[in-house]
Amino acid sequence: xxQLVQSGAEVKKPGASVKVSxxxxxxxxxxxxxxxxxxAPGQGLEWMGWINPSSGGTNYAQKFQGRxxxxxxxxxxxxxxxxxxxRSDDTAVYFCARxxxxxxxxxxxxxxxxxxxxx
Amino acid sequence: EIVLTQSPDxxxxxxxxxxxxxxxxxxxxxxxxxxxxxxxxAQAPRLLIFGASSRATGIPDRFSGSGSGTDFTLxxxxxxxxxxxxxxxxHYGSSRWTFGQGTKVEIK
Numbered sequence: 001x002x003q004l005v006q007s008g009a010e011v012k013k014p015g016a017s018v019k020v021s022x023x024x025x026x027x028x029x030x031x032x033x034x035x036x037x038x039x040a041p042g043q044g045l046e047w048m049g050w051i052n053p054s055s056g057g058t059n060y061a062q063k064f065q066g067r068x069x070x071x072x073x074x075x076x077x078x079x080x081x082x083x084x085x086x087r088s089d090d091t092a093v094y095f096c097a098r099x100x101x102x103x104x105x106x107x108x109x110x111x112x113x114x115x116x117x118x119x
Numbered sequence: 120e121i122v123l124t125q126s127p128d129x130x131x132x133x134x135x136x137x138x139x140x141x142x143x144x145x146x147x148x149x150x151x152x153x154x155x156x157x158x159x160x161a162q163a164p165r166l167l168i169f170g171a172s173s174r175a176t177g178i179p180d181r182f183s184g185s186g187s188g189t190d191f192t193l194x195x196x197x198x199x200x201x202x203x204x205x206x207x208x209x210h211y212g213s214s215r216w217t218f219g220q221g222t223k224v225e226i227k
Contacts, residue, residue, distance in 0.1 A: 105154035
Protein backbone atom coordinates (compact mmCIF):
# COMPACT_ATOMS: atom_id res chain seq x y z
CA UNK A 1 0.00 0.00 0.00
CA UNK A 2 1.41 3.35 -1.06
CA GLN A 3 1.28 5.76 1.85
CA LEU A 4 3.09 8.33 3.97
CA VAL A 5 3.16 7.71 7.71
CA GLN A 6 4.18 10.52 10.02
CA SER A 7 5.46 10.51 13.58
CA GLY A 8 3.23 11.24 16.54
CA ALA A 9 2.08 14.41 18.22
CA GLU A 10 4.59 16.65 19.98
CA VAL A 11 4.38 19.23 22.77
CA LYS A 12 7.23 21.69 22.92
CA LYS A 13 8.15 24.81 24.87
CA PRO A 14 8.80 28.13 23.16
CA GLY A 15 12.35 28.32 21.87
CA ALA A 16 12.71 24.56 21.47
CA SER A 17 12.97 22.57 18.23
CA VAL A 18 10.80 19.80 16.82
CA LYS A 19 11.63 17.15 14.25
CA VAL A 20 8.81 15.40 12.40
CA SER A 21 9.35 12.27 10.34
CA UNK A 22 7.49 11.04 7.26
CA UNK A 23 8.04 7.44 6.20
CA UNK A 24 7.18 6.49 2.64
CA UNK A 25 5.96 2.98 2.01
CA UNK A 26 4.95 1.26 -1.20
CA UNK A 27 7.25 3.43 -3.28
CA UNK A 28 10.85 4.68 -3.26
CA UNK A 29 11.29 8.01 -1.48
CA UNK A 30 13.86 9.24 -4.00
CA UNK A 31 11.38 8.97 -6.90
CA UNK A 32 9.49 12.16 -5.94
CA UNK A 33 9.99 15.52 -4.28
CA UNK A 34 8.57 15.75 -0.76
CA UNK A 35 6.95 18.90 0.53
CA UNK A 36 5.86 20.06 3.96
CA UNK A 37 2.64 21.99 4.54
CA UNK A 38 1.23 23.16 7.84
CA UNK A 39 -2.23 24.10 9.08
CA ALA A 40 -2.84 26.13 12.22
CA PRO A 41 -6.03 25.27 14.14
CA GLY A 42 -9.07 26.33 12.15
CA GLN A 43 -6.90 27.93 9.48
CA GLY A 44 -5.84 27.28 5.90
CA LEU A 45 -2.87 25.48 4.39
CA GLU A 46 0.61 27.02 4.39
CA TRP A 47 3.45 25.69 2.23
CA MET A 48 6.80 25.42 4.03
CA GLY A 49 9.18 24.01 1.44
CA TRP A 50 10.44 20.91 -0.29
CA ILE A 51 13.28 18.44 -0.38
CA ASN A 52 14.51 16.50 -3.35
CA PRO A 53 15.15 13.15 -1.63
CA SER A 54 17.41 12.02 -4.44
CA SER A 55 19.95 14.86 -4.14
CA GLY A 56 19.10 16.29 -0.74
CA GLY A 57 18.50 19.69 -2.31
CA THR A 58 15.96 21.91 -0.59
CA ASN A 59 13.84 24.99 -1.21
CA TYR A 60 12.20 26.74 1.71
CA ALA A 61 9.45 29.34 1.82
CA GLN A 62 10.94 32.70 2.72
CA LYS A 63 8.92 32.84 5.93
CA PHE A 64 10.69 29.79 7.33
CA GLN A 65 14.23 30.31 6.03
CA GLY A 66 16.72 30.11 8.86
CA ARG A 67 14.34 28.11 11.08
CA UNK A 68 13.44 25.05 9.01
CA UNK A 69 15.63 22.17 7.89
CA UNK A 70 14.40 19.36 5.65
CA UNK A 71 16.46 16.19 5.42
CA UNK A 72 16.05 12.58 4.44
CA UNK A 73 17.41 9.13 5.17
CA UNK A 74 17.10 7.11 2.00
CA UNK A 75 18.14 3.89 3.74
CA UNK A 76 14.85 3.89 5.63
CA UNK A 77 12.73 5.74 3.05
CA UNK A 78 12.04 8.61 5.46
CA UNK A 79 11.94 12.39 5.17
CA UNK A 80 12.25 14.82 8.07
CA UNK A 81 11.27 18.38 8.84
CA UNK A 82 12.89 20.18 11.75
CA UNK A 83 11.62 23.57 12.91
CA UNK A 84 13.65 25.50 15.45
CA UNK A 85 13.09 28.46 17.76
CA UNK A 86 9.46 27.48 18.13
CA ARG A 87 6.83 30.11 18.97
CA SER A 88 3.24 29.73 20.05
CA ASP A 89 2.06 30.57 16.55
CA ASP A 90 3.90 27.50 15.24
CA THR A 91 1.18 25.41 16.87
CA ALA A 92 -0.27 23.53 13.90
CA VAL A 93 -0.71 20.23 12.15
CA TYR A 94 2.30 19.52 9.94
CA PHE A 95 1.80 17.42 6.80
CA CYS A 96 4.27 15.86 4.42
CA ALA A 97 2.98 15.66 0.86
CA ARG A 98 4.34 14.06 -2.28
CA UNK A 99 4.48 15.70 -5.70
CA UNK A 100 4.08 13.27 -8.60
CA UNK A 101 6.53 13.40 -11.46
CA UNK A 102 5.83 16.18 -13.97
CA UNK A 103 2.86 17.44 -11.98
CA UNK A 104 2.34 20.54 -9.86
CA UNK A 105 0.08 19.21 -7.16
CA UNK A 106 0.21 17.01 -4.05
CA UNK A 107 -1.13 13.55 -4.83
CA UNK A 108 -0.43 11.90 -1.48
CA UNK A 109 -0.38 13.28 2.04
CA UNK A 110 0.75 12.01 5.39
CA UNK A 111 -1.85 11.81 8.14
CA UNK A 112 -0.47 14.93 9.83
CA UNK A 113 1.47 15.56 13.04
CA UNK A 114 0.10 17.93 15.66
CA UNK A 115 2.79 20.14 17.15
CA UNK A 116 1.74 22.19 20.17
CA UNK A 117 3.99 24.98 21.42
CA UNK A 118 3.12 26.02 24.94
CA UNK A 119 4.92 27.13 28.05
CA GLU B 120 3.84 36.34 -5.18
CA ILE B 121 0.54 35.13 -6.57
CA VAL B 122 -2.40 35.30 -4.19
CA LEU B 123 -5.37 32.97 -4.59
CA THR B 124 -8.75 34.23 -3.37
CA GLN B 125 -11.63 31.80 -3.10
CA SER B 126 -15.30 32.67 -3.01
CA PRO B 127 -17.51 32.27 -1.21
CA ASP B 128 -16.00 31.48 2.17
CA UNK B 129 -18.99 29.30 3.07
CA UNK B 130 -21.77 27.61 1.10
CA UNK B 131 -24.86 26.23 2.83
CA UNK B 132 -26.48 23.66 0.58
CA UNK B 133 -28.61 20.53 0.57
CA UNK B 134 -27.69 17.11 -0.84
CA UNK B 135 -28.40 16.94 -4.55
CA UNK B 136 -27.65 20.61 -5.19
CA UNK B 137 -24.97 21.91 -7.55
CA UNK B 138 -21.86 23.49 -6.07
CA UNK B 139 -19.66 26.12 -7.66
CA UNK B 140 -16.49 27.32 -5.92
CA UNK B 141 -14.41 30.11 -7.42
CA UNK B 142 -10.64 30.61 -7.18
CA UNK B 143 -9.26 33.87 -8.48
CA UNK B 144 -5.51 34.47 -8.94
CA UNK B 145 -3.94 37.90 -8.47
CA UNK B 146 -2.28 37.51 -11.88
CA UNK B 147 -2.62 35.15 -14.82
CA UNK B 148 -1.36 31.63 -14.11
CA UNK B 149 -0.76 28.49 -16.14
CA UNK B 150 -3.70 26.11 -15.96
CA UNK B 151 -1.34 23.16 -15.59
CA UNK B 152 -0.23 24.61 -12.26
CA UNK B 153 -3.71 24.83 -10.65
CA UNK B 154 -5.15 22.09 -8.41
CA UNK B 155 -8.10 21.54 -6.06
CA UNK B 156 -8.32 19.60 -2.80
CA UNK B 157 -11.01 18.41 -0.43
CA UNK B 158 -10.39 18.31 3.31
CA UNK B 159 -12.65 16.77 5.94
CA UNK B 160 -12.27 17.40 9.68
CA ALA B 161 -9.18 15.80 11.23
CA GLN B 162 -8.06 14.47 7.85
CA ALA B 163 -5.34 15.38 5.40
CA PRO B 164 -6.35 17.10 2.17
CA ARG B 165 -7.23 14.87 -0.77
CA LEU B 166 -6.33 15.78 -4.35
CA LEU B 167 -9.42 16.20 -6.53
CA ILE B 168 -8.31 18.06 -9.64
CA PHE B 169 -4.91 18.83 -11.16
CA GLY B 170 -4.02 20.84 -14.24
CA ALA B 171 -7.21 22.86 -13.62
CA SER B 172 -9.48 20.22 -15.15
CA SER B 173 -8.07 16.69 -14.80
CA ARG B 174 -9.61 14.45 -12.15
CA ALA B 175 -7.24 12.62 -9.87
CA THR B 176 -7.36 8.85 -9.61
CA GLY B 177 -10.54 7.57 -8.00
CA ILE B 178 -12.35 10.93 -7.95
CA PRO B 179 -16.03 10.64 -8.97
CA ASP B 180 -17.09 12.36 -12.18
CA ARG B 181 -19.49 14.65 -10.32
CA PHE B 182 -16.35 16.69 -9.55
CA SER B 183 -15.05 18.88 -12.36
CA GLY B 184 -12.66 21.77 -12.75
CA SER B 185 -12.48 24.53 -15.32
CA GLY B 186 -11.01 27.93 -16.00
CA SER B 187 -7.96 29.72 -17.27
CA GLY B 188 -5.95 32.86 -16.76
CA THR B 189 -7.03 34.29 -13.41
CA ASP B 190 -10.39 32.57 -12.90
CA PHE B 191 -10.86 28.92 -12.02
CA THR B 192 -13.90 26.96 -10.84
CA LEU B 193 -14.54 23.72 -9.01
CA UNK B 194 -17.99 22.27 -9.67
CA UNK B 195 -19.77 19.43 -7.92
CA UNK B 196 -22.71 18.50 -10.11
CA UNK B 197 -24.83 16.91 -7.37
CA UNK B 198 -23.84 17.10 -3.74
CA UNK B 199 -23.54 13.79 -1.95
CA UNK B 200 -23.54 13.58 1.87
CA UNK B 201 -19.82 12.76 1.86
CA UNK B 202 -19.01 15.97 -0.08
CA UNK B 203 -19.60 18.30 2.86
CA UNK B 204 -16.06 19.50 3.53
CA UNK B 205 -13.62 22.36 2.96
CA UNK B 206 -12.22 22.88 -0.54
CA UNK B 207 -8.90 24.53 -1.35
CA UNK B 208 -7.34 25.64 -4.60
CA UNK B 209 -3.56 25.55 -4.97
CA HIS B 210 -1.05 27.01 -7.39
CA TYR B 211 2.61 26.50 -8.22
CA GLY B 212 4.66 29.36 -9.63
CA SER B 213 8.16 30.87 -9.37
CA SER B 214 9.28 28.03 -7.11
CA ARG B 215 6.49 28.85 -4.66
CA TRP B 216 3.35 26.94 -3.78
CA THR B 217 0.29 28.79 -2.54
CA PHE B 218 -3.21 27.90 -1.40
CA GLY B 219 -6.51 29.67 -1.40
CA GLN B 220 -8.05 30.34 2.00
CA GLY B 221 -10.62 27.58 1.60
CA THR B 222 -14.37 27.31 1.00
CA LYS B 223 -16.52 25.40 3.46
CA VAL B 224 -19.46 23.51 2.01
CA GLU B 225 -21.87 22.86 4.86
CA ILE B 226 -25.24 21.22 5.19
CA LYS B 227 -28.15 23.63 5.00
